[in-house]
Amino acid sequence: MTHEGAAQENVDVLVVGAGPTGLMLANWLVKLGVRIAVVDGKDGPTVESRALGVHSRSMEIYDQLGVVDRVLAEAVRVQSIRQGFEHASFAAVPLARLGRGITPYPGIYILEQSANERILGDNLRALGGSVRWRHRLSSLEQADGSVHAVVDGPDGSSTIRARFAVGCDGASSTVRSLCGTAFEGTTSRQSFYLVDAVSVGGLIPASINVRLGATAFLLAFPMRPADDGRTGQRLIGIAGDDDAPAITEDFARRRMAEVFGVTYEDSRWFSTYRVHHRIAAHFRTGAVFLAGDAAHVHSPVGAQGMNTGLQDAHNLAFKLDDVVSGRAPEPLLDRYEAERRPVAVRLLQTTDTVFRGVTSTSGTAVLVRRFVPRVVVPVAVAVLPRLPIGRRLAGYLGQVRIHYRMDGSPPGRRGRRDAVVGRRLPWTGDNVEALRSSTWQLHLYAADDAAAREAGVAADELGLPLHTFAATGSTPLRAGLLYLVRPDGFVAAAAAPAEAVPAFEATRAYSPTARPVEKEGRS
Numbered sequence: 001m002t003h004e005g006a007a008q009e010n011v012d013v014l015v016v017g018a019g020p021t022g023l024m025l026a027n028w029l030v031k032l033g034v035r036i037a038v039v040d041g042k043d044g045p046t047v048e049s050r051a052l053g054v055h056s057r058s059m060e061i062y063d064q065l066g067v068v069d070r071v072l073a074e075a076v077r078v079q080s081i082r083q084g085f086e087h088a089s090f091a092a093v094p095l096a097r098l099g100r101g102i103t104p105y106p107g108i109y110i111l112e113q114s115a116n117e118r119i120l121g122d123n124l125r126a127l128g129g130s131v132r133w134r135h136r137l138s139s140l141e142q143a144d145g146s147v148h149a150v151v152d153g154p155d156g157s158s159t160i161r162a163r164f165a166v167g168c169d170g171a172s173s174t175v176r177s178l179c180g181t182a183f184e185g186t187t188s189r190q191s192f193y194l195v196d197a198v199s200v201g202g203l204i205p206a207s208i209n210v211r212l213g214a215t216a217f218l219l220a221f222p223m224r225p226a227d228d229g230r231t232g233q234r235l236i237g238i239a240g241d242d243d244a245p246a247i248t249e250d251f252a253r254r255r256m257a258e259v260f261g262v263t264y265e266d267s268r269w270f271s272t273y274r275v276h277h278r279i280a281a282h283f284r285t286g287a288v289f290l291a292g293d294a295a296h297v298h299s300p301v302g303a304q305g306m307n308t309g310l311q312d313a314h315n316l317a318f319k320l321d322d323v324v325s326g327r328a329p330e331p332l333l334d335r336y337e338a339e340r341r342p343v344a345v346r347l348l349q350t351t352d353t354v355f356r357g358v359t360s361t362s363g364t365a366v367l368v369r370r371f372v373p374r375v376v377v378p379v380a381v382a383v384l385p386r387l388p389i390g391r392r393l394a395g396y397l398g399q400v401r402i403h404y405r406m407d408g409s410p411p412g413r414r415g416r417r418d419a420v421v422g423r424r425l426p427w428t429g430d431n432v433e434a435l436r437s438s439t440w441q442l443h444l445y446a447a448d449d450a451a452a453r454e455a456g457v458a459a460d461e462l463g464l465p466l467h468t469f470a471a472t473g474s475t476p477l478r479a480g481l482l483y484l485v486r487p488d489g490f491v492a493a494a495a496a497p498a499e500a501v502p503a504f505e506a507t508r509a510y511s512p513t514a515r516p517v518e519k520e521g522r523s
Contacts, residue, residue, distance in 0.1 A: 011035045012324045014149055014162035016175050018131040019046065020113060021292030021309035022168030023120035027065060028317035030129040032438070034324055037160050038129065039151050040169075041136035045121060048269055050113035051306035052221055052234055056398030057424065058307045059105035061314050064436055064489065067123050068105075074119070075109040076222050082207045087261040089204055089211075095397070101474055103400055103427055108208065110221050110234075113306060140165065140178040142286045164320060164333075166289045168313070171276065173294035179285045185278030185297075185348070191239045193252040194271045197264035198226050200233040211260045218260050226268065235262070239272070247272045275299050277348055283337035291316060296344035299351040307399055308347060312340050318438075318487040339404040400424055406492060406507065419476035420483065421491050426475035434467040438487045442466045444497070446479035454497035455482050461501050 013029055015022050018040040026038045054062075054075060062068040080092035099106025121131065132153065139150035147165040151158050167175025176183060200220070203209045209220040216238050223232035237256060239247045249270045256262040279296045283289060292309030316336050322328035395401035406422040420426060425435065425443070434441060442464050444455045452468060459466035464484075472479055482500045484493040484507075495503035 008159040008161055009037065011037045011160060011162045012164065013037075013320055014039070014147060014160050014165040016040075016137050016149075016165065016167050017169030017173075017292075017294065018042075018117075018121075018133070019168060019170060019292065019309075020051070020116045020120065020306050021294075021313050022166075023117055023124060023131075024061075024065075024310045025166060025168060025291065025313035025317055026129055026131075027120055027124050027127065028314065028438075029320065030124060030127045031065070032317065032321040034321055036129065037162070038124075038131045039135040039137060039153075039160075040131055040133055042133060044133050045117045046114045048114065048271070051116075052110050052112040052223065053304075053307070054109040054111050054116070055304070055307045056099060056103040056105045056107070057400045057402070058310045059109060060103065060400075060424075060432070060489070061310060063104070063432065064438060065123065066436070067119055070119050071109065071111060071116075074115055074224065075111040076206075076224055078108040078110060078206065078208050078222065080207045081210060082204045083210045084212070086211065086213050086259055087202075089209065092204070092207060099395075099398055101427075102395055103398055104432055106398070108397075110223055112223065112234075116306070137169070137174050137178075140175060140288065142288065145287075147287050162287075163324065164287045164289065166291055166316065167294040168291050168309070169294055171278070171293045171297045173290065175288065176280060176290055176294050179288055179290075181285060181290065182281040183278045184281055185276065188275040188277075190274070191247055192273055192275060193237050193239055193247055193249075194269070194273065195235040195249065195252055195264070195267050196223065196232060196269040197235050197267050198232050199230045199265035200235070200262065201264070202260065202262040203233060205231065211262070213259050216255065216259050218256060218262065220262070230265070232268070233264070235264070277351070279341070279344055279348055283341050284333065289316060289333075289336060291340075295341075296348065298348045304347055304351065304399070308344060311343075311399065311402075314488055315340055321487075335404075343402055404490060418494070420478075421494050423491060425483070425485055425489050425491055426473075426477055428469060428471065428473035428475055428477065431467070431469055435485070435489050437465070440464055440487060441485050442500075443483040443485055444468045445472045445477050445481070445483075446470065447497075448480065451480045451482075451497050455500070458482060458497055458500040462504065 012035040015026050015036055015038045018038055022038060022040070026036060029036045054071065059068060059071065062071050077096070079096055080094050082092050083090050096107035124130070135151045135153040137149060138152050138157070141148045147162045149160045149162065149165060151160060165175065167173050169175055203220050206222055211218040219236040221234040223234055225231050235256065237252060239251070239255070249267065276297045277299065280290050280294070283295050291312035293305070295312065296308065298305060319333055319336055323330050323332055402424065403417060404422045425431065431443065434443070442455065442459050442462070444452065444466065447455065447468065455466055481494050482497045483491050484504050486492050493504050493507045
């Protein structure tokens with residue numbers, strides 16, 4: 001298929017949408033040497049702050065990409081979460097302390113969407129990539145083993161032929177619509193207001209404040225100071241059912257002051273919206289994929305949305321590279337939906353449950369919100385840091401406990417969820433450097449000389465780099481076991497070094513017989 005009068009361009013991957021998800025995907029694909037085109041119908045990058053929480057796992061991905069220092073320099077690190085009821089604030093839950101020892105980046109980092117996009121956009125340009133702004137996708141068809149897209153830009157229409165296309169174009173995704181993929185779910189009856197406020201009073205600084213009420217709730221996230229040095233907060237509140245036409249900033253200001261005792265001097269941005277809980281029926285349709293908000297949208301509870309999109313992109317980028325380069329067969333790409341859609345489903349279920357709990361006006365729900373935190377939070381603050389459940393909670397909040405189903409568990413663990421295989425590689429304190437190479441690799445921990453020799457033989461036969469470490473740290477990694485680690489940092493398989501080659505080949509996660517295809521334009 002060609003578009004009459006249009007020039008045709010050939011690429012490996014067409015990325016539609018240049019928000020955080022699309023830019024993350026583009027960064028990795030360009031870094032890996034994949035030929036891409038990135039198009040977006042907007043005039044330019046996002047100006048509003050929109051999403052803003054960056055969790056531990058996303059920080060680890062930024063580390064692997066090489067931009068984490070800039071993220072750290074611009075972000076506000078949240079030390080704790082403080083829950084409260086109306087004007088009262090309860091004890092702080094120490095997020096950063098709970099996450100120590102399980103990630104180099106414990107806690108939550110507040111960096112608005114526009115800043116994330118700016119950092120990713122600058123890095124994309126440094127890598128040699130670019131975004132074609134004001135280029136709107138108007139047609140998308142699959143034929144002859146490739147995707148044919150018509151893009152309307154300032155100079156007219158053009159045709160892009162790509163082996164694969166990825167829709168990162170948000171909740172109103174054109175790609176999803178053109179593929180005919182259902183976007184299943186609901187939209188809440190309640191309307192919400194959002195204020196990026198300056199010089200806020202009535203809240204604890206450097207904390208995420210969660211204030212509940214009988215018929216209202218307020219989420220407050222600390223933000224970077226304004227240009228004049230005044231501190232800022234993102235304030236999100238509920239306005240009530242079917243009140244959208246009546247919601248103004250004056251209404252929001254009065255409601256916060258009356259119900260929660262929260263005031264502010266002025267604002268940088270005000271908006272209203274309704275919360276959607278939706279997920280695409282499929283994340284893959286032939287050679288077309290969906291990622292980020294194009295694939296799933298949900299409540300802002302937990303500030304997980306942008307992070308899930310960033311991690312979608314990270315997961316998909318390496319699979320696309322392995323297939324485009326010829327290191328893996330195309331069916332590998334089925335694992336993208338198999339891995340990432342269950343994550344999105346669980347996230348929707350969790351955020352929807354919490355959302356209904358904090359917005360319910362039933363008498364029981366109000367009593368729970370008013371009294372339970374007064375008893376539970378002080379006990380949790382005293383006990384959680386000392387218990388394994390505290391680390392587990394931090395892992396869930398930081399998205400470092402995500403598990404993918406894989407068939408490479410060591411003997412004795414098959415058929416059960418393994419503590420390491422299918423998960424992001426546990427952090428020992430000194431193994432993060434190896435992951436920065438972004439390649440398939442082998443890891444061996446606390447091994448004796450015999451196991452180390454056998455691991456070396458396996459590494460030579462598999463053609464993979466071997467990284468050895470003296471200790472497992474406070475992790476479930478097992479001494480003397482050889483781990484096959486994917487480029488995205490997830491553990492694909494584990495086996496005794498002497499049995500590793502046939503065991504790893506059996507997983508079909510990595511084939512030592514596959515060799516990259518020499519392809520023009522790849523580096």
